[in-house]
Amino acid sequence: MSQRMLLPNGPDRITIKNLRFRPDPGREPVLDCSNFTFEKGHFYGIIGPNGAGKTSLLLHLLRLIRAETGTISLNEININEFRRRELSKHLSYVPQKVDTGISYSVRETVMMGRSPHLKMFSYPGKDDCAAVSSAMKAAGIEKLSDYPVSVLSGGELRSVLLARSVAQGCPWLFLDEPVSSLDIYRQYSVMNMLSALRNDEGKTMVCVLHDMNLASAYCDRLIVMNEGKIVDSGDSSTVLTPELLYQVYGLSFRRIEFPEDPKTLFVPIPRNPRDKSPEDS
Amino acid sequence: MAVVFSLCLFSCTPATEPPGETSPSIESVLSAISEFDTVRTEPEETETSETAGSLYPMAIDDSYGNRAIIEKEPMRIVSLAPNITELLFDLGAGEKLVGRTDYCNYPESALSIASVGSIDMPSVETIVTLDPDLIIASSIFTEASYEALTELGYTVVVFHEEYDMDGVKDVIASVGAIMDCGTEAQSLIEAMDQRIQSAIEKIDSENRPSVYYAVSFGDYGDYTAGGDTYVNALIEMAGGVNIASDITGWSYSVEKLVEKDPDIILVNEYMLADFMALEPYKNLSAVKNGQVFGINPDLIERQGFRNAAGIELLVSLFYPAE
Amino acid sequence: MRKRIFPTLLWIGIPLLLVVVVISSASVGAADIKILDSLRVLLSKMPVIGGTVDVSKIRPNDFIIILRIRLPRVLLAGLVGSGLALSGAVLQGVMRNPLADPHVLGISSGAAFGASVAISVGLGGVVFGMGGTTAFAFIGALITISIVWRIAFRGQRGAVVGILLAGISVSSLLTAAITMMMVMRRDQLEKVYLWMLGSFSSATYPKVILLVIFLTGALFAILPAAFSLDILSTGDESAESLGIDARRLRRRMIVISSLLVAACVSVSGIIGFAGLIVPHMIRLLSGSGNRRLLPLSCFAGAIFMIVCDTLARTIAAPSEIPVGAITALIGAPFFLFLLWKARAKGVGG
Numbered sequence: 001m002s003q004r005m006l007l008p009n010g011p012d013r014i015t016i017k018n019l020r021f022r023p024d025p026g027r028e029p030v031l032d033c034s035n036f037t038f039e040k041g042h043f044y045g046i047i048g049p050n051g052a053g054k055t056s057l058l059l060h061l062l063r064l065i066r067a068e069t070g071t072i073s074l075n076e077i078n079i080n081e082f083r084r085r086e087l088s089k090h091l092s093y094v095p096q097k098v099d100t101g102i103s104y105s106v107r108e109t110v111m112m113g114r115s116p117h118l119k120m121f122s123y124p125g126k127d128d129c130a131a132v133s134s135a136m137k138a139a140g141i142e143k144l145s146d147y148p149v150s151v152l153s154g155g156e157l158r159s160v161l162l163a164r165s166v167a168q169g170c171p172w173l174f175l176d177e178p179v180s181s182l183d184i185y186r187q188y189s190v191m192n193m194l195s196a197l198r199n200d201e202g203k204t205m206v207c208v209l210h211d212m213n214l215a216s217a218y219c220d221r222l223i224v225m226n227e228g229k230i231v232d233s234g235d236s237s238t239v240l241t242p243e244l245l246y247q248v249y250g251l252s253f254r255r256i257e258f259p260e261d262p263k264t265l266f267v268p269i270p271r272n273p274r275d276k277s278p279e280d281s
Numbered sequence: 282m283a284v285v286f287s288l289c290l291f292s293c294t295p296a297t298e299p300p301g302e303t304s305p306s307i308e309s310v311l312s313a314i315s316e317f318d319t320v321r322t323e324p325e326e327t328e329t330s331e332t333a334g335s336l337y338p339m340a341i342d343d344s345y346g347n348r349a350i351i352e353k354e355p356m357r358i359v360s361l362a363p364n365i366t367e368l369l370f371d372l373g374a375g376e377k378l379v380g381r382t383d384y385c386n387y388p389e390s391a392l393s394i395a396s397v398g399s400i401d402m403p404s405v406e407t408i409v410t411l412d413p414d415l416i417i418a419s420s421i422f423t424e425a426s427y428e429a430l431t432e433l434g435y436t437v438v439v440f441h442e443e444y445d446m447d448g449v450k451d452v453i454a455s456v457g458a459i460m461d462c463g464t465e466a467q468s469l470i471e472a473m474d475q476r477i478q479s480a481i482e483k484i485d486s487e488n489r490p491s492v493y494y495a496v497s498f499g500d501y502g503d504y505t506a507g508g509d510t511y512v513n514a515l516i517e518m519a520g521g522v523n524i525a526s527d528i529t530g531w532s533y534s535v536e537k538l539v540e541k542d543p544d545i546i547l548v549n550e551y552m553l554a555d556f557m558a559l560e561p562y563k564n565l566s567a568v569k570n571g572q573v574f575g576i577n578p579d580l581i582e583r584q585g586f587r588n589a590a591g592i593e594l595l596v597s598l599f600y601p602a603e
Numbered sequence: 604m605r606k607r608i609f610p611t612l613l614w615i616g617i618p619l620l621l622v623v624v625v626i627s628s629a630s631v632g633a634a635d636i637k638i639l640d641s642l643r644v645l646l647s648k649m650p651v652i653g654g655t656v657d658v659s660k661i662r663p664n665d666f667i668i669i670l671r672i673r674l675p676r677v678l679l680a681g682l683v684g685s686g687l688a689l690s691g692a693v694l695q696g697v698m699r700n701p702l703a704d705p706h707v708l709g710i711s712s713g714a715a716f717g718a719s720v721a722i723s724v725g726l727g728g729v730v731f732g733m734g735g736t737t738a739f740a741f742i743g744a745l746i747t748i749s750i751v752w753r754i755a756f757r758g759q760r761g762a763v764v765g766i767l768l769a770g771i772s773v774s775s776l777l778t779a780a781i782t783m784m785m786v787m788r789r790d791q792l793e794k795v796y797l798w799m800l801g802s803f804s805s806a807t808y809p810k811v812i813l814l815v816i817f818l819t820g821a822l823f824a825i826l827p828a829a830f831s832l833d834i835l836s837t838g839d840e841s842a843e844s845l846g847i848d849a850r851r852l853r854r855r856m857i858v859i860s861s862l863l864v865a866a867c868v869s870v871s872g873i874i875g876f877a878g879l880i881v882p883h884m885i886r887l888l889s890g891s892g893n894r895r896l897l898p899l900s901c902f903a904g905a906i907f908m909i910v911c912d913t914l915a916r917t918i919a920a921p922s923e924i925p926v927g928a929i930t931a932l933i934g935a936p937f938f939l940f941l942l943w944k945a946r947a948k949g950v951g952g
Contacts, residue, residue: 084843095844108892115831115845168845528922530922535804536668540633560671
């Protein structure tokens with residue numbers, strides 16, 4: 001199979017060009033992005049209000065939705081030219097949840113991540129089991145190994161899906177709100193784990209996040225979206241400003257800086273939204 | 282609903298002898314009946330009221346004990362049973378028939394009579410348009426239809442004969458009585474007796490063949506005539522030993538058929554070729570010995586005069602002339 | 604934590620049980636044959652030890668009963684049970700619905716329609732050793748399959764809901780047509796009804812061979828995809844992100860199941876509950892993993908159907924109870940028990 005792979009070493013960059021997604025012709029497009037390139041090795045955070053098109057962008061990048069207008073390319077090769085199997089070796093998806101109507105155990109679910117590496121008609125072997133074990137360890141869910149996923153809490157299931165993605169062993173990970181509704185400790189554990197994957201193994205992370213502070217703390221690149229468009233993007237330490245946040249969220253934010261720490265916090269000011277003038281710290 | 286109920290209750294009282302004379306022709310019919318009568322409670326009785334010299338109005342209790350009053354000689358009859366249709370023609374009353382069921386296919390002249398639909402759910406509307414003065418039904422006829430018709434004021438008699446020859450003759454007699462065809466009924470019965478008698482003379486009671494009557498087989502399941510059925514009675518009468526006489530009803534097992542391996546097998550004439558070709562039937566001795574016969578099931582399944590021909594046929598098959 | 608019975612125990616125990624069930628079922632029946640004699644007849648036909656068995660005292664007709672009536676019947680029941688259980692398991696996974704059942708695709712109604720046409724018209728004939736009804740039932744099933752596929756697989760996704768709706772609506776339409784036909788030919792009503800209730804009473808070796816072909820074909824096509832089917836049940840997007848063409852896999856599985864179900868229903872009528880509850884029984888014992896679930900469901904389905912059919916033909920011998928009634932009598936309470944257990948645990952599936 002590797003002879004037929006278009007990119008044996010995985011993509012160095014993923015570029016979108018004039019990507020539009022308009023599922024309902026009567027309404028505004030869900031996605032309306034001009035050009036952007038994701039570079040290998042970075043930790044991207046995609047933030048924006050609900051309905052900004054964050055998840056749709058993610059799904060397009062994974063080719064789980066096929067672009068009708070515009071192109072997505074992996075190293076200048078159109079994403080549509082790749083076989084699905086090859087894509088699943090490069091790009092990994094961590095959804096918010098999966099269907100647990102037919103319930104498998106945690107171990108079985110994580111093992112599903114090995115699917116791209118299994119030859120046709122063969123079943124998981126020793127290497128696969130090892131990969132699964134280490135993935136479960138990294139995600140901190142070894143104790144849950146034999147539990148059926150249907151009894152897990154949302155947070156635990158999220159960790160299982162993360163482990164599945166790790167077991168899949170792809171260079172690029174796409175995560176859809178991996179830490180929403182997790183407790184603070186777990187939020188930071190997961191983000192730490194993702195950081196480790198990037199720093200230690202050179203993986204590229206593309207994360208849709210709700211919390212802009214968490215995003216700016218962990219991600220090195222931020223993409224701010226609103227109404228289907230990429231409003232701004234760039235280095236996470238400089239992209240966010242109260243003006244930008246006001247434009248996107250319609251709330252006034254206060255910037256809080258720490259002398260010792262290059263990162264800043266943005267805290268919304270609890271006041272009526274749509275104030276005329278944004279406040280400064 | 283309450284009205285119907287009370288009507289039923291009223292009409293279902295057991296028959297009692299009304300005061301008055303019985304006219305001579307009925308007497309002969311009654312005596313004809315009593316010849317074949319054994320120690321059974323006979324649910325059918327025909328009686329008259331006083332007026333001498335005339336049969337009508339006639340009160341008759343049918344097989345269910347319902348009493349019907351027949352005002353005058355029926356001139357427009359609807360028959361809701363194939364056997365009744367045949368009987369009416371046999372009695373020479375065929376021209377009085379104005380309605381029949383889809384299944385009344387004999388004699389041929391019956392086909393030109395208007396059909397009122399199926400036996401259990403005849404079209405009441407069609408019956409009404411035919412304006413009958415008497416409706417005769419037999420087995421399968423439902424209580425719902427009975428009520429529907431009697432409520433509209435029609436005279437309905439239901440003859441549901443016993444499962445043997447005597448019951449058949451009773452029906453012939455009763456219908457004959459109603460139609461004022463007592464003598465024809467009598468001669469029919471005598472003719473039947475005669476033919477049956479001469480047929481069963483050929484029976485060799487020492488060497489009765491074992492017989493299986495295949496109502497259906499193969500994909501449709503194995504069904505035969507059990508010991509409590511009319512067909513069984515005919516087979517026995519014709520000198521055969523029905524291998525299924527130990528069961529009641531119709532459902533049988535192909536295993537038992539192969540186990541008992543009868544000498545003779547009777548099949549519907551249209552299904553004969555299929556039977557001979559199908560597994561596992563083709564392994565039976567009767568098939569190998571050419572002792573499987575296709576017959577017209579109406580001759581023995583449909584109670585009536587034709588059963589005499591049926592018995593003759595069976596005897597000729599069971600005891601072929603050398 | 605769910606307790607799992609050791610897989611090895613299942614892999615050995617269930618097939619062994621099947622062998623026992625086959626032999627014992629072929630030894631009982633309406634005919635009065637001693638069980639020992641039945642065993643002798645069966646053993647005498649086995650390749651190696653056959654010659655050593657003394658069958659001289661056994662009546663030739665008993666041979667016919669055991670080898671040409673009971674044995675094909677037991678084999679056919681087992682094969683149909685396998686087929687229905689296998690399709691049930693596959694459909695439950697593919698539709699992500701534990702209530703899916705082989706008959707939900709509408710094929711069974713198509714077969715019933717074909718059969719009722721054959722019965723009403725009075726089609727006889729023997730085709731390849733099978734009655735005209737079987738052939739027509741199969742044709743009816745095939746036509747229905749193509750209609751349902753065409754409706755269900757239209758458009759982009761081939762979504763589960765579309766398939767279910769297509770199956771249900773076509774099924775209703777056909778049932779209405781069957782009812783009309785039954786009413787128009789009242790004399791054949793009973794025959795049609797009895798056919799639909801399901802029966803193995805007309806089992807013959809040609810039918811057995813037909814089922815062997817279909818079942819083997821289905822197994823070859825389905826078993827290698829077992830792992831992919833596991834993944835498919837987590838969701839289309841989830842599966843695609845793992846490299847599985849969800850739409851195509853689902854289509855392929857439904858096509859194969861449809862053909863298998865068509866064969867099963869054509870030879871034996873509409874027998875319910877086997878396809879529904881046997882996979883659940885196996886899930887209770889060994890989990891949802893298709894690598895174990897599918898083959899074990901085949902064995903268990905065979906056992907279930909053979910037992911039900913043996914009961915159907917011996918409880919009221921020589922009368923026969925329709926086997927569908929027995930599967931329902933056993934299956935429905937078991938299903939209620941499963942539901943009760945699931946609710947007590949607060950777990951689904």
